[in-house]
Amino acid sequence: MPDNPFQDPLRFERRVPECVIVIFGANGDLTKRKLMPALYRLAYDRRLAAGFAVVGISRTPLTDDAFREKMLEAVKEFSEDTKLDEDVWRAFAAGLFYVAGDLADDALYQRLAQKMGEIESSRHTGGNALFYLSIQPSQYAAAALGLGKAGLNQGKGWRRLIVEKPFGHNLASARELADRLHEVFQESEIYRIDHYLGKETVQNILAFRFGNGIFEPLWNRRYVNHVQITAAESIGVEGRGAYYQEVGALADMIQNHLLQVMATIAMEPSASFRADAVRDERSKLLRSIKPMSDDQIRCNTVAGQYGPARIGGTDVPGFRQEPGVKADAQTDTYAAVTFFVENWRWAGIPFYVRTGKRLPKRVTEIAIQFNQAPLAIFGDNGGDDHAPNLLIVRIQPDEGISLKFLSKRPGAGMHLRPVSMDFNYGSSFGERSPSAYETLLLDAIIGDATLYTRQDMVEASWVAIEPIQRVWRSTKWEFPNYPAGSWGPAAADEMLARRGHAWRKP
Amino acid sequence: MSAVLSPDRILKELTELWVSMGREGHDESGAGVLRACSMTLVVLTEEADDIQRLGETLAALMPEHPARAIIIRLHPEGGRDLSGRVYAQCWMPFGQRRQICCEQIEITASDAALSDLPAVVLPLAAADLPTVLWCRAPRVLAMSEFRAIASMAGKVVLDSSALPDAKAALKRLSDAAGRGVLLGDLAWTRLTRWREMLSQVFENRERLAQLPAIGRVRVTFSGSYETAAWYVAAWLADTLQSAGVKASVAASAGEGPLRIELEGSGLRVALERQDGRLVVTVNEISQCTSLPPPSEYLVMREELGIVRTDPVFERTLASAARLAYATD
Numbered sequence: 166m167p168d169n170p171f172q173d174p175l176r177f178e179r180r181v182p183e184c185v186i187v188i189f190g191a192n193g194d195l196t197k198r199k200l201m202p203a204l205y206r207l208a209y210d211r212r213l214a215a216g217f218a219v220v221g222i223s224r225t226p227l228t229d230d231a232f233r234e235k236m237l238e239a240v241k242e243f244s245e246d247t248k249l250d251e252d253v254w255r256a257f258a259a260g261l262f263y264v265a266g267d268l269a270d271d272a273l274y275q276r277l278a279q280k281m282g283e284i285e286s287s288r289h290t291g292g293n294a295l296f297y298l299s300i301q302p303s304q305y306a307a308a309a310l311g312l313g314k315a316g317l318n319q320g321k322g323w324r325r326l327i328v329e330k331p332f333g334h335n336l337a338s339a340r341e342l343a344d345r346l347h348e349v350f351q352e353s354e355i356y357r358i359d360h361y362l363g364k365e366t367v368q369n370i371l372a373f374r375f376g377n378g379i380f381e382p383l384w385n386r387r388y389v390n391h392v393q394i395t396a397a398e399s400i401g402v403e404g405r406g407a408y409y410q411e412v413g414a415l416a417d418m419i420q421n422h423l424l425q426v427m428a429t430i431a432m433e434p435s436a437s438f439r440a441d442a443v444r445d446e447r448s449k450l451l452r453s454i455k456p457m458s459d460d461q462i463r464c465n466t467v468a469g470q471y472g473p474a475r476i477g478g479t480d481v482p483g484f485r486q487e488p489g490v491k492a493d494a495q496t497d498t499y500a501a502v503t504f505f506v507e508n509w510r511w512a513g514i515p516f517y518v519r520t521g522k523r524l525p526k527r528v529t530e531i532a533i534q535f536n537q538a539p540l541a542i543f544g545d546n547g548g549d550d551h552a553p554n555l556l557i558v559r560i561q562p563d564e565g566i567s568l569k570f571l572s573k574r575p576g577a578g579m580h581l582r583p584v585s586m587d588f589n590y591g592s593s594f595g596e597r598s599p600s601a602y603e604t605l606l607l608d609a610i611i612g613d614a615t616l617y618t619r620q621d622m623v624e625a626s627w628v629a630i631e632p633i634q635r636v637w638r639s640t641k642w643e644f645p646n647y648p649a650g651s652w653g654p655a656a657a658d659e660m661l662a663r664r665g666h667a668w669r670k671p
Numbered sequence: 672m673s674a675v676l677s678p679d680r681i682l683k684e685l686t687e688l689w690v691s692m693g694r695e696g697h698d699e700s701g702a703g704v705l706r707a708c709s710m711t712l713v714v715l716t717e718e719a720d721d722i723q724r725l726g727e728t729l730a731a732l733m734p735e736h737p738a739r740a741i742i743i744r745l746h747p748e749g750g751r752d753l754s755g756r757v758y759a760q761c762w763m764p765f766g767q768r769r770q771i772c773c774e775q776i777e778i779t780a781s782d783a784a785l786s787d788l789p790a791v792v793l794p795l796a797a798a799d800l801p802t803v804l805w806c807r808a809p810r811v812l813a814m815s816e817f818r819a820i821a822s823m824a825g826k827v828v829l830d831s832s833a834l835p836d837a838k839a840a841l842k843r844l845s846d847a848a849g850r851g852v853l854l855g856d857l858a859w860t861r862l863t864r865w866r867e868m869l870s871q872v873f874e875n876r877e878r879l880a881q882l883p884a885i886g887r888v889r890v891t892f893s894g895s896y897e898t899a900a901w902y903v904a905a906w907l908a909d910t911l912q913s914a915g916v917k918a919s920v921a922a923s924a925g926e927g928p929l930r931i932e933l934e935g936s937g938l939r940v941a942l943e944r945q946d947g948r949l950v951v952t953v954n955e956i957s958q959c960t961s962l963p964p965p966s967e968y969l970v971m972r973e974e975l976g977i978v979r980t981d982p983v984f985e986r987t988l989a990s991a992a993r994l995a996y997a998t999d
Contacts, residue, residue: 169879170910171870173983176863176973183875208960211864214871215951215958252948256959288956291876 183214184322184610185281185290189308190299191221191232191263195329197239200299203602205240206247208257212607216288218260220280224267232263245600260288268300268307274315281317292321295609298328306345313349327356327609330421331412332618335634336627343620356609357618361422361529362429363601363608366564368616370429370531371443373558373566380556381434383535385510390553391666392430393517393532394423396560397524401471401481401649402498407489414500415468415637418520420630424451425618426560427516430531431506440614444622451625455505462636464663469499469654471523472645481523481649495642498522501657502633515664519657523649528671529560543579552583676753676778678794684757685774692772707737707773710978711796713824716807718746718779724967725807731968733773736975739797740775743788745808749781753791785816789823801825801978805971809833812843821852828974830857837897838995845992848985855974858898859984861965863973865942866906868951868960869931872940878953883914885935891923892930898991903931905990906983918994 172180186204188196207213221232237258241249264280266273284290296312298305305328312318312326326346333339346355361367374381383389396418402409409417428447435442457465472483484490484498499521506516535554555569571581599607608616646654652670661667712732716725722744729740755778776795780788796802804824811817812829821827827847834840848854873879888907892900904918923930933940941952949962 169870169873170882171866171873173863173866173870175977175981175983177867177870180874181871208958211868211871211949211960211962214874215953215956216875250948250959250961252945252950252959253961256957259956289875289877289953 178212179607179611179613181212181214181607181610182293182322182612183216183288183290184293184295185218185220185284185288186295186297186606186610187220187222187277187281188297188299189222189268189304192223192225192227192235193299195299196221197236198243199600199602200297200606201236201239202244202247203600203606205244205254205257206600206603207607209247209250209253212603213610216260216290218262218284218288218290220277220284221261221263222273222277223263223265226265227263229262233258233261236261268304268311271311271314274311274317278315278317281320285321290322293323294320295325295327298326302329302331302342305342309346309349318349318354323354323612324350325354325356325609325612326350327358329358331416332357332421332623333627334412334416336624336631339620339623339627343623352620353614355620356614357620357623358605359421359425359616359618360601360605361560362425362616362618363603363605364560364564365599365604366558366560366566367426367429368604369564369566370426370558371438375434386512386514388535389514390534390536391515391517391664392427393534393669394427394430394519394530395532395669395671396423396520396529397526397652397671398520398522399524399527401523402484402487402490404488406484406487409498410484410490410494410496413497414520414522415497415502415630415633419500419502419518420626421618423518423520424454424626424629425622426531427504427518428622430533430558431511431516433508433510438615440617443615444617444619448619448622448625450506450508451622451629453506453508453511454625454629455507456628457632459632459636462633465503465660466633466637467499467501467654467657467660468497468637468640468642469501469521469647469657470494470496470642470644471498471521471647471649474523474648474650476650483645483649484522485645495638495644497637499524499647499653499657501653501660503660504629515666517661517666517668519653519668521647521653524652525650526671527562530669530671531558531560532556532669532671533558534666543581676755676791678791681755681757681776681795685776688757688774707733708739708797708800709736710738710800710975711802712736712738712740712975713792713796713802713804713820714740714742714807715804715811715820716742716744718744720744720807728967728971729775732971732975735972737773738803738975739795740773741792741795742775742777743792744777744779745782745785745811746779747782749783751783751787752779752781753784753787754779755791782814785811785814786819788816789819792820793823796823803828803975803978805829809835821847826853826855826974826978828855828857828971831898832858832861832895834898837901838992840898841901841988841992841995845988848988853978853980854984854988855977855981856898856902856984856988857967857970857974859902859987860970860973862899862903862906864962864965865903865929865931865949868949869933869940869942872951872953878938881935881938882911884938885911885914885916885933887932887934888916888918889932889934890918890920890930892920893923893928896928897922899929901991901995902987903929905994906987907931907933908994909986909990920994 188200190196262280264277285292298308318324333342428450432446432450435446470484473486474481485492485494501519504516504518533556537553557567559565568586569583572584573581605616755776757776802824804821804827806829831840831844844854844856890900890904900920904920908916908918927944929944931942939954943950947963948959951958
């Protein structure tokens with residue numbers, strides 16, 4: 166097949182093939198809050214092919230029109246910065262279809278096959294299909310096997326499968342899930358979504374590191390003192406207590422999102438920006454995380470759980486007082502881990518990673534602290550004169566990058582003071598940043614898996630996390646150990662203080 | 672009598688401006704301001720032009736394309752006068768304090784002083800960075816001094832839709848491109864989203880396989896869209912050359928400002944703007960997407976992002992000029 170002669174890569178955005186997206190769990194929260202608003206926005210922004218279609222799948226019987234009506238309400242309610250344009254919606258909604266059924270019922274997949282066949286001939290989707298599993302993880306295998314049995318894992322065009330985290334709850338279950346999915350789809354067809362990697366700033370880490378010549382020479386143990394990765398949430402479990410008490414912060418955040426962020430910050434330059442080249446380097450980094458003995462785990466990790474507090478004049482319940490949570494729950498709502506990476510670039514440099522619920526503010530950032538100047542030639546005047554250089558990559562909110570360095574304070578004498586050079590995504594570029602789901606859905610349609618997690622990365626993360634889980638589960642914690650609204654347990658501060666470091670207060 | 676404008680004096684004023692801004696920034700927030708510059712943007716504009724609107728466009732461009740802006744305001748009357756002033760445009764990425772600023776130099780010149788401009792502007796260009804000339808004064812294009820002014824820049828951006836005779840404009844631009852001038856035409860830039868949507872139709876393999884069957888391309892236009900119509904017709908004819916497609920361009924009072932139709936056996940593709948939307952129809956399927964008329968900021972932003980040869984535009988410009996005259 167010849168190439169599209171109308172392409173103008175200098176001016177056009179990425180090429181988007183036609184396809185049908187089949188969403189399992191079409192009546193669920195994720196579809197309403199994230200997927201449909203993202204797809205509508207892509208249509209609004211001319212990013213989808215003309216014959217693009219969506220098939221929603223759920224148990225509730227609905228007509229196509231009733232499904233369209235529901236999705237319209239979802240787009241109206243959850244599109245944060247996109248005005249509903251009725252004409253754009255009408256054209257978009259003409260491509261929305263619905264199939265009701267039980268995931269365990271073979272007849273569902275037969276009906277889906279029939280519907281996809283009709284769509285392929287009426288909307289010319291070229292046989293391309295993207296299956297999105299927005300369902301309980303326990304149902305992933307059933308859905309994939311159902312698709313395989315009905316022959317829907319193959320067609321005239323490409324077939325891809327998106328799965329949401331968690332990818333197993335430990336190494337064995339992650340491998341088992343992968344084995345089941347691999348019975349139907351090849352690894353290259355499986356897109357494990359991690360919405361953190363879809364954020365502009367996380368992608369910008371790659372541009373920042375490998376698009377500029379000035380930072381990479383400093384990006385190693387010789388110049389970097391330590392790295393802090395913080396993902397703080399000010400909210401509690403928000404009605405998800407029953408689910409959350411089975412998971413905990415370590416598995417919910419660090420095993421996937423934060424280790425992926427750490428891998429992006431610390432990976433070696435890839436040979437190209439092709440998906441597998443980038444993912445190979447991320448995977449290598451994750452595999453280089455130093456395994457810890459039980460004693461090292463006790464020294465280098467801190468679990469926490471928030472207790473009740475009064476914040477802003479309101480009484481806030483502790484985790485154990487949340488609905489659906491056991492009164493003696495041992496769940497970690499806070500986790501802090503000191504990782505070490507065993508490679509030539511990073512040997513001996515601590516990567517402090519922390520996450521927690523009910524912390525003082527919602528913020529996700531990476532702080533790279535550089536070594537101090539080797540000699541204090543300006544004398545020691547105390548105060549800020551010795552503040553180290555800091556590079557801060559803010560992922561949310563206010564995505565951006567700041568560099569702190571010392572400058573001479575005006576006036577007589579040689580007094581230094583830290584100043585900040587800031588780059589902010591929102592105000593530095595006039596246009597809106599796409600949401601993570603817009604980015605990731607479009608990537609999957611295009612077939613760019615760079616920002617998706619590969620099975621070897623999932624396994625490498627579990628290899629690093631599973632021993633910590635094991636030690637934590639065998640420990641009887643004195644929870645709660647931090648009040649809601651604080652920066653976590655004192656033990657987390659002590660963990661850094663042992664190496665002469667302190668957590669930033671973002 | 673002629674007023675003297677010294678580049679050295681302007682550069683000195685610029686230095687003083689930065690010193691005073693640094694002092695103010697320090698007083699306001701305890702921090703200085705950052706000077707940002709990625710190019711020199713020379714804007715040639717009429718004195719009667721809406722300077723406030725131009726200022727807003729430049730302000731919108733600055734965060735992404737921070738530039739030393741040299742705004743030359745022309746007035747047709749008067750002696751050989753040049754005068755100038757310097758100021759800065761700042762934006763506040765964080766909170767309410769000025770942090771990043773770009774410098775602007777405004778020069779007022781009479782037509783009679785046009786030939787003096789290069790000697791003033793050249794020393795003011797930021798070192799080691801590209802210079803782009805944005806010509807917003809169409810009448811200047813016909814003046815003999817324009818060549819000398821254009822030669823200062825690595826790229827010249829103009830809007831052929833503002834010129835009175837579309838065919839003559841295409842011819843003039845094509846001749847300039849032939850002389851090696853790197854050009855950007857905002858009439859072409861405004862077509863990017865249209866072309867992208869059309870291209871998107873042929874990302875579909877079935878549609879792509881039908882391309883050789885296309886036998887007719889028809890572009891209709893109204894109002895100031897004539898050069899755009901020639902451009903898009905030439906682009907389509909070039910792209911479908913192997914299928915031997917002939918493109919026709921016609922003025923139409925009844926339809927929207929621009930309509931593109933491709934027809935062949937079993938395939939009909941039409942693109943048309945309806946209010947702020949672009950409607951793409953492929954046989955029986957219509958796709959409607961948001962496409963408000965692109966602002967000056969958006970088209971300039973695209974052009975400033977391409978300070979290098981644009982082979983598709985250059986080829987299309989040459990073809991458009993040929994096509995427009997062949998139709999006479």
